[in-house]
Amino acid sequence: MPHVSDVSAHTSRRALVFGTTGAIGEALLPRLLAAGWSVDALSRTPPTDRAGLHWHTGTFADLPATLPAQVDAIFSCGPLDLFSLWYAGATIDCPRVIAFGSTSDATKRDAADAGERELATRLRDSGKRVFDAARARGAAATLLRPTLIYGSGRDRNLSRIVALARRSGVFVLPSDARGLRQPVHADDLGAAAFAAIDAPAAFGQAFALPGGETLAYRDMVARTLACLASPPRLLTLPGALFDAALWAAHRAGRLKGLPPGAVARMREDLAFDVAPAQTAFGYAPRPFRPDATMFGND
Numbered sequence: 284m285p286h287v288s289d290v291s292a293h294t295s296r297r298a299l300v301f302g303t304t305g306a307i308g309e310a311l312l313p314r315l316l317a318a319g320w321s322v323d324a325l326s327r328t329p330p331t332d333r334a335g336l337h338w339h340t341g342t343f344a345d346l347p348a349t350l351p352a353q354v355d356a357i358f359s360c361g362p363l364d365l366f367s368l369w370y371a372g373a374t375i376d377c378p379r380v381i382a383f384g385s386t387s388d389a390t391k392r393d394a395a396d397a398g399e400r401e402l403a404t405r406l407r408d409s410g411k412r413v414f415d416a417a418r419a420r421g422a423a424a425t426l427l428r429p430t431l432i433y434g435s436g437r438d439r440n441l442s443r444i445v446a447l448a449r450r451s452g453v454f455v456l457p458s459d460a461r462g463l464r465q466p467v468h469a470d471d472l473g474a475a476a477f478a479a480i481d482a483p484a485a486f487g488q489a490f491a492l493p494g495g496e497t498l499a500y501r502d503m504v505a506r507t508l509a510c511l512a513s514p515p516r517l518l519t520l521p522g523a524l525f526d527a528a529l530w531a532a533h534r535a536g537r538l539k540g541l542p543p544g545a546v547a548r549m550r551e552d553l554a555f556d557v558a559p560a561q562t563a564f565g566y567a568p569r570p571f572r573p574d575a576t577m578f579g580n581d
Contacts, residue, residue, distance in 0.1 A: 297321045297354045299375070301343075302361025306435035307383060310473025311360060312336070318477075323351055343369050352376060356480055359383060359413075367409035371416040380417050380424040381476050384410050386491055388428065390553045410489060423486035425479050427472070430493045430555060434468040436579040441466065441507050445578040448508055448515035455518045457525035460500045460549040465493035465557075471568040475560065482564035491555035495568035500549045503571065510573045 298315055302308040303324035315322050316335045325346075329338030341347040343365040352375060359366035359382035366382055388406035391399040410426045417424035433441045448454035475492055479485040498506075501519070508514050520528065529546060560566035 295319055295321060296356065297323070297351065298356045298358060299323045299351060299354045299377070300358045300360065301325055301366055302359060302383075305360055306432065306437055306469035307429075307472045307476070308358075308360035309435070310470040311358060311476050312473075314473060314477040323354070325350075350375070355379065356381065358476055360476070363409040363413075364405050367412040367416075371412050378422050379480060380413065380422055381479055382410075382413050382424065382426055383472070383476070384426050384428045384489075386428045386430050386493075386553070386555055390548070390551075395547065414487070418487075425485045425487075426489035427475060427479070427560075428489060428491045428555075429467050429472055430491070430553065431464055431466045432469055432472065433466050433573065434470060434577045436577060438469075441503075441573070442578050444504060445507060445511065449511075451515070453516045453518055454504065454508060455520060455525065455528065456501055456504060457522045457549065458519045459522045460504075460519075462500045462548060462550050463497050463552040463554040464500050464503045465495075465497050465554055466503060466571050467492055467494035467568055471495075471566075475564070475566050475568075478564040478566065484563035488559075488563065490560040490563065490566075491557075492560055492566065493555045493557050493568065494571055495557075496570040497554055498571060506571065507573050507578070511575050511578070 296319075298320050300308060300311065300315070300322055301324075303312055303322075304326055308324075312322065312324075320335065322336045323339060324336065325339050325341055327340070327342055329340050332338055339347045339349050346369070354375065354377050356379040357370070357375070357377050359370075359380075361383075363382055363384045370380065384406050387399075388403050388410065391403040394400050394403070413426065414424050431440045432438050436442055444454060471494070472492060505517050508517055557566065557568070
């Protein structure tokens with residue numbers, strides 16, 4: 284396992300970042316550049332290069348030959364499964380790897396939906412693949428597992444709820460939607476990845492990254508809708524009545540994009556301990572204070 288001095292010896296370091304145009308990557312990139320890192324990034328349609336940032340055109344299915352042979356750190360801010368397969372077979376020389384997964388590897392392990400169970404298995408297998416590959420080449424890997432991400436307007440959680448509520452002017456929840464949630468802002472995830480780079484306590488470890496506040500599902504949705512310029516109404520129905528209405532809405536095709544599993548989990552506590560990440564690299568996520576800019580345009 285490399286020591287912290289192995290990954291911080293150079294005054295100007297080089298990083299390879301996957302998922303740079305996503306919400307987490309966009310939060311990580313300015314931190315790296317401000318600290319003097321040289322960054323190589325991958326995109327299907329790369330923007331123009333700028334000081335400290337060099338784009339490569341391609342995807343995991345069609346990686347360009349221009350990727351560097353040696354970097355000081357690799358960050359994966361996109362799909363963990365695709366990254367893990369690439370990294371397991373890559374020959375790149377790099378002592379430090381930080382990859383994002385998801386707490387869905389635990390929360391969907393026993394889901395009723397087979398697709399969600401498969402996702403949980405794929406996430407766990409992908410994380411193990413990254414750790415195994417790093418260990419085999421003497422590198423230090425860290426796996427970061429966020430809870431419910433928000434803040435960029437491109438998430439498939441709260442932004443999806445906002446989109447559904449805006450279309451109809453109302454959002455309906457069961458009265459027992461009291462499962463605990465810890466929404467985490469994408470910018471706090473970028474900060475976490477940056478803070479973990481040179482933290483020896485993070486080497487070879489996986490960390491849940493919850494948000495800075497724990498609240499009931501209904502309260503999370505109510506706070507989200509209330510921040511919009513034209514707040515949709517939030518209605519609650521008794522559990523059995525809600526389930527019947529939900530079944531009818533799905534039959535009518537009015538709830539496209541809201542999978543049944545997401546509804547079932549409204550009643551479940553999905554909360555994780557922030558202390559390990561706080562201790563290892565000073566993780567300090569913000570409380571849940573949404574505003575309308577975090578969920579796209581009205």
